[in-house]
Amino acid sequence: MLQEFKDFINKGNVITIAVGLVMALYFQEIVNAVLDGVINPIIAAIFGKSNFTEIGFDIGDARISIGLVIDALIKFVLVAFFLFLIVKAYNKYVAKPEEEVTAETELSLLSQIRDLLAQRQN
Template structure:
């Protein structure tokens, strides 16, 4: 059972997933800091210091904090928008790198391709000789 678990845990996909989760957690901290420390204060300035988190109403003894919910929804959209732009920028950079690699990589023709090219050229030459009066 231990050998099976070890084989499962050491498969490439599991390790890639673990690395992705760790990097995702670190990236999540960066995005949270971006939202909390930069974007939310700017948004607060634009909205005149409006803070949704303090909004609530009381029904009997129950306090319904709808403002905290609205603030969480707004934070979600800011985070999603930020991640969208970061991923879009990374994708643009990756496409540029892929294009550079495509331009660099021009594989030499294989033996079969060379042979087929020679046959094509001979057939073309033979056809031209027949068609010439």
């Protein structure tokens, strides 16, 4: 069982996932800094509040905080946009050599067809 555990830990996927998780934690710090330092103050100024979380209203003793909902939506959209850009760049980087191979393979295949047709006509 210990050997199986060592094999599991030594697989590349576990290391890749661990690195991804650590990067995600620090990426969250970037998102928080952008939100807290730039976006939230702008939205708070638009609504005339000193703090973004003050946007909302009271019903009896309960506080309905629309600012927290807006904050969560902005975080989601911002993270989704950054991930979209990263995945798009990654797909472009990965797909480029594949497209070259496909073009080369198509050219090679067409050349073979041409040669076979030329042999048939002779």
